[in-house]
Amino acid sequence: MENCLRLSVIVQTPLRLPRARYLDKKTTMDTAVASPATTSADQHTVHGACPHDCPDTCALITTVKDGVAIKLQGNPEHSHTAGVLCTKVSRYIERNNHEGRLVQPMRRSGPKGSGQFEPVSWDEALDDIAARLKSLAGINPETIVPYSYAGTMGLVQGESMDRRFFHKLGASLLDRTICSTAGGEAFGFTLGGKVGMRVEFFSEAKLILIWGSNSIASNLHFWRHAQAAKRAGARLVCIDPRKTETADKCDEHVALLPGTDAALALALMHELIAHDWLDHDYIAQHTLGWEQLRERALHWPPSRAALVCGVPESQIVELARAYGTTKPAAIRLNYGMQRVHGGGNAARAVACLPALTGAWRHRAGGVLLSSSGQYPIDRAALQRPDLLAGRTPRTINMVKIGDALLDNANPINALVVYNSNPVAVAPDSGKVVKGFEREDLFTVVLEQFQTDTADYADYVLPATTQLEHWDVHFSYGHTDVMLNTPALAPRGQARSNTWVFRELARRMGFAEPCFSDDDEALVASAFPAGSIDTEELHAKGFTTLALPQAPFAHGNFPTPSGKCEFYSAQLAAMGQDGLPDHVANHEPFGSSAVYPLAMISPPARNFLNSSFVNVASLRNIEGEPLLEIHADDAASRGIESGQVVRVFNARGEHRCRAEVSRRARPGVVHGLGIWWRKLGLDGTNVNQLTSQQLTDIGRGPTFYDCLVQVEAAPAQEAPGR
Numbered sequence: 175m176e177n178c179l180r181l182s183v184i185v186q187t188p189l190r191l192p193r194a195r196y197l198d199k200k201t202t203m204d205t206a207v208a209s210p211a212t213t214s215a216d217q218h219t220v221h222g223a224c225p226h227d228c229p230d231t232c233a234l235i236t237t238v239k240d241g242v243a244i245k246l247q248g249n250p251e252h253s254h255t256a257g258v259l260c261t262k263v264s265r266y267i268e269r270n271n272h273e274g275r276l277v278q279p280m281r282r283s284g285p286k287g288s289g290q291f292e293p294v295s296w297d298e299a300l301d302d303i304a305a306r307l308k309s310l311a312g313i314n315p316e317t318i319v320p321y322s323y324a325g326t327m328g329l330v331q332g333e334s335m336d337r338r339f340f341h342k343l344g345a346s347l348l349d350r351t352i353c354s355t356a357g358g359e360a361f362g363f364t365l366g367g368k369v370g371m372r373v374e375f376f377s378e379a380k381l382i383l384i385w386g387s388n389s390i391a392s393n394l395h396f397w398r399h400a401q402a403a404k405r406a407g408a409r410l411v412c413i414d415p416r417k418t419e420t421a422d423k424c425d426e427h428v429a430l431l432p433g434t435d436a437a438l439a440l441a442l443m444h445e446l447i448a449h450d451w452l453d454h455d456y457i458a459q460h461t462l463g464w465e466q467l468r469e470r471a472l473h474w475p476p477s478r479a480a481l482v483c484g485v486p487e488s489q490i491v492e493l494a495r496a497y498g499t500t501k502p503a504a505i506r507l508n509y510g511m512q513r514v515h516g517g518g519n520a521a522r523a524v525a526c527l528p529a530l531t532g533a534w535r536h537r538a539g540g541v542l543l544s545s546s547g548q549y550p551i552d553r554a555a556l557q558r559p560d561l562l563a564g565r566t567p568r569t570i571n572m573v574k575i576g577d578a579l580l581d582n583a584n585p586i587n588a589l590v591v592y593n594s595n596p597v598a599v600a601p602d603s604g605k606v607v608k609g610f611e612r613e614d615l616f617t618v619v620l621e622q623f624q625t626d627t628a629d630y631a632d633y634v635l636p637a638t639t640q641l642e643h644w645d646v647h648f649s650y651g652h653t654d655v656m657l658n659t660p661a662l663a664p665r666g667q668a669r670s671n672t673w674v675f676r677e678l679a680r681r682m683g684f685a686e687p688c689f690s691d692d693d694e695a696l697v698a699s700a701f702p703a704g705s706i707d708t709e710e711l712h713a714k715g716f717t718t719l720a721l722p723q724a725p726f727a728h729g730n731f732p733t734p735s736g737k738c739e740f741y742s743a744q745l746a747a748m749g750q751d752g753l754p755d756h757v758a759n760h761e762p763f764g765s766s767a768v769y770p771l772a773m774i775s776p777p778a779r780n781f782l783n784s785s786f787v788n789v790a791s792l793r794n795i796e797g798e799p800l801l802e803i804h805a806d807d808a809a810s811r812g813i814e815s816g817q818v819v820r821v822f823n824a825r826g827e828h829r830c831r832a833e834v835s836r837r838a839r840p841g842v843v844h845g846l847g848i849w850w851r852k853l854g855l856d857g858t859n860v861n862q863l864t865s866q867q868l869t870d871i872g873r874g875p876t877f878y879d880c881l882v883q884v885e886a887a888p889a890q891e892a893p894g895r
C-alpha cells in the first residue's frame with residue numbers, strides 16, 4: 175500500500191482539525207478489485223448503486239482507467255435512473271477523491287471536540303478498542319451503544335456484521351427512528367406496511383398531490399414521472415408550508431402551517447362525504463371502521479380546517495373537488511409532513527384517502543410513502559438477532575441521544591458511531607454536544623470525513639466509500655434490488671464497516687462462523703434463495719421485484735383484517751385513538767408570544783442530510799446557512815436580505831444569514847439543512863433549536879415542530895467569512 179507509506183511520512187505530528195490538511199492531495203488508487211461490467215485494454219466500467227438516503231436508489235456506472243475512477247454516470251439501462259443522476263452524486267468522484275477523506279486510523283490527542291488527533295496503526299486502534307469494549311462489557315454490556323443510520327442505505331455496510339457484533343456483545347439496542355418511523359408505522363397500522371403505488375405509474379395519473387415532499391430536490395426520479403403526467407394533462411398540487419422549487423412547477427400550492435396535514439386530510443374527507451365522491455363498493459368490501467371515520471370527518475368542515483391550516487377555505491374546497499372528481503388520482507407523500515407531534519396521525523389520515531374514492535382500483539391511483547416494505551429482505555440472516563441468546567437489552571431512541579448521553583442513572587459509557595453524523599443531525603444539539611464532550615465517554619467513529627461527530631471521537635476509523643466496497647440495496651422509492659460492486663481499491667488505509675466489525679469480533683473472541691462471512695457472502699444472504707433473480711442482479715446490477723401493478727385493486731391489504739384499517743384495533747390496544755385525528759404540535763403556532771415563528775428545517779437541494787456539505791462545489795451553490803423569512807416578518811423585525819440574524823428559543827441560539835424570500839409564508843421560517851456546525855457562521859446549525867420531543871406514533875423526531883424568534887444580530891457581532 176504505497177499510499178499508507180506516503181501518509182506515514184506526511185502525518186507525523188498530532189493533527190489539528192478541521193483546518194489542517196492532513197492528506198496528500200493527489201489521489202493514487204490501486205488497481206480495480208472487482209469483476210468489471212465491461213472491459214477494454216486499460217479501461218472498464220463497473221455497476222454500482224447510489225448509497226445515499228434518497229428514495230431514488232440510482233444505478234451507477236463507474237468508468238475506471240488504470241485504477242482511477244474517471245467517470246460516474248447514471249445507468250441508462252435502469253429505467254428508474256434513466257441515465258440521470260442528481261447534481262450531488264454527479265460529483266461523487268469529487269467526494270471520493272476529496273482532500274479531506276480520512277485515510278488513516280487516528281487517536282484523540284487533545285481535549286474532546288478539539289479535533290486534535292494522532293495517527294495510529296489499525297492494529298493498535300482495534301486492539302485498544304476491543305480491550306475497552308471488553309472491559310465495559312464485563313461489567314454491563316448495555317453501557318455500550320451503537321449509533322448508526324443511513325449514511326449508506328446498503329444492507330451489507332449498514333445492517334449486517336455491525337448488528338451481529340452488537341447482538342453478540344449484548345450492547346444496548348438502538349431504535350432507529352430519526353427519519354421515517356412516524357409515517358412508516360402509521361402506514362403499517364393503516365395499509366399494513368410500507369407499501370403502495372409503483373412509482374412508474376404516477377406518469378398515468380390525472381391528478382397528483384405532492385404532499386410534504388420537495389420532489390425536485392429530494393426525489394428527482396419521481397419528479398420525472400410527475401412531469402410526464404403533467405405533459406399528458408395531469409394537474410399537480412403541492413402541499414407544503416414552503417414554496418419549494420417543486421411548488422413553483424405545480425399548478426397549485428397549498429401553503430399550510432407545519433403540522434396541520436391531518437386537519438387538511440379530514441376536511442378533504444368531509445367534502446368527499448358531503449358531495450358523495452365516494453366509492454361505496456370499495457369502502458364496503460375493503461375497509462374497516464368506515465362509520466367511525468365518517469363520524470370523525472364530519473367534524474371537520476373546510477371552514478374549521480382553514481383556520482387550523484392557515485389557508486383559504488376555498489382552496490380546501492377546490493382541492494377536495496379535484497381529488498373527489500379526478501380519476502386516477504395519486505398521492506406522493508413524503509416524510510417532510512411527519513416530523514411534527516401529530517406526524518403519525520397525519521400520515522394515517524392521508525393513507526385513508528385513496529380507499530374512500532376507490533383510487534386503488536387503478537394502477538395510477540393510490541398513495542406512495544415508501545416502497546421498502548415490498549422487499550423480501552432476510553434481516554434475520556443479515557443481523558442475527560439470535561446472537562442475543564435470550565437477552566433483552568434496553569433500547570435507546572436515537573432521537574433522544576442528547577438526553578441519553580446526559581442520563582447519569584442509566585449511563586452510556588461507550589458509543590460506536592457509523593453511517594451517521596449525530597452531532598449535526600440529531601435534535602437539540604446543545605445537549606448532544608454536551609453529551610459527546612463527556613471525558614468519561616469512550617467514542618469510536620467510523621467515517622469517510624472529519625465530521626462534527628468525528629471531532630468528538632477517541633478513535634476515528636477511516637471508512638471506504640461506495641466505490642470501494644460491496645453492497646446490495648433495496649429502495650424506498652422504487653421496487654428494484656440493486657447491486658454495488660467495488661470499482662476501486664480502498665483509498666489509503668480506509669476499510670469497510672464490515673471489515674472493522676469482523677476484526678473487532680475476532681479480537682473479542684467471538685467464535686461463531688457468521689463473524690467470518692465475507693461481503694460477498696453477506697450480499698448473497700440478504701434475500702432468501704429464489705426470492706429475487708440473482709443472475710440478473712449480477713449481470714445487470716439490478717433486478718425488478720415481481721409485484722402486481724395495482725396492489726390493492728381488490729383489497730388484500732397486509733393488515734390484520736386484510737382491509738384498509740381506518741380504525742386500527744392495534745392502535746386502540748396501545749391506548750391510542752383508533753381513528754386518525756388532528757394532533758396539535760408540541761409547539762403550536764400562535765401559542766407563544768415570545769417565540770412567534772414556526773421554524774422548519776427541510777433539506778437544502780445540494781446536500782443530502784449532512785453529507786456533501788464539505789464538497790466545495792456543492793457548498794458554493796448553497797452559499798451559507800440561510801433562514802428564509804417572509805417580507806412581513808422581516809420588515810416588522812427590521813431584517814433585510816443578507817443580514818446576519820439570531821434565531822433563538824429556550825433551547826439555544828443559531829446565527830445565519832436571512833433571506834427575505836417569496837418561498838416563506840407569513841409566520842413560518844425555513845432554516846435549510848443540514849449544515850456541518852463547524853462550517854456555519856457561529857459553529858452551530860439549525861438543530862441547536864430543534865427539540866427531542868417525539869411523534870404520536872413511531873417515536874420519531876419533531877424537527878419541524880419548533881417555535882423560534884428571530885432578530886437582527888448586532889452589526890459588530892456579524893462574523894465575516
Ligand SMILES: Nc1nc2c(c(=O)[nH]1)N[C@H]1C(S)=C(S)[C@@H](COP(=O)(O)OP(=O)(O)OC[C@H]3O[C@@H](n4cnc5c(=O)[nH]c(N)nc54)[C@H](O)[C@@H]3O)O[C@H]1N2
Pocket residue numbers: 227228229353385386387388389391392393413414415416418431432433434435508509510511512514774776777778779780781782783848878
Ligand atoms: N437533495 C436532498 N435529497 C434528499 C435529502 C436531502 O437532505 N437532500 N434527504 C433524504 C431523506 S433523509 C429523506 S427522509 C427523503 C425524504 O426527504 P424529506 O425530508 O421528506 O424531504 P423533502 O422531500 O424535501 O420533504 C420535505 C418537505 O416537507 C415540507 N414540510 C415541512 N413541514 C411540513 C408539514 O408539516 N406539512 C407538509 N405538508 N410539508 C411539510 C418541507 O417544507 C419540505 O419541502 O429525501 C431524501 N432526499
Ligand SMILES: Nc1nc2c(c(=O)[nH]1)N[C@H]1C(S)=C(S)[C@@H](COP(=O)(O)OP(=O)(O)OC[C@H]3O[C@@H](n4cnc5c(=O)[nH]c(N)nc54)[C@H](O)[C@@H]3O)O[C@H]1N2
Pocket residue numbers: 227323324325326331352353354509592593594595596599600620621622623625637638639640671775776777782783784785847848860861864877
Ligand atoms: N433539522 C433537521 N435535522 C434533520 C433532518 C431535517 O430535515 N432537519 N432530517 C433528518 C433525517 S430525515 C435523517 S434521515 C437524518 C440523517 O442523518 P444521518 O443518517 O446521520 O445522515 P448524514 O448526515 O448524511 O450522515 C451520514 C454519515 O455517514 C457517513 N457514511 C456514508 N457512508 C458510510 C460508510 O460506508 N461507512 C461509514 N462508516 N460512514 C459512512 C457519511 O460520510 C456521513 O457523514 O437527519 C435528520 N436530521
Ligand code: SF4
Pocket residue numbers: 224225226228229230231232259260261262263264394395782
Ligand atoms: S442521491 Fe438520489 S437522485 Fe442522487 S444519485 Fe443518489 S439515488 Fe439518485
Ligand SMILES: [Mo]
Pocket residue numbers: 227352353354509
Ligand atoms: Mo431521512
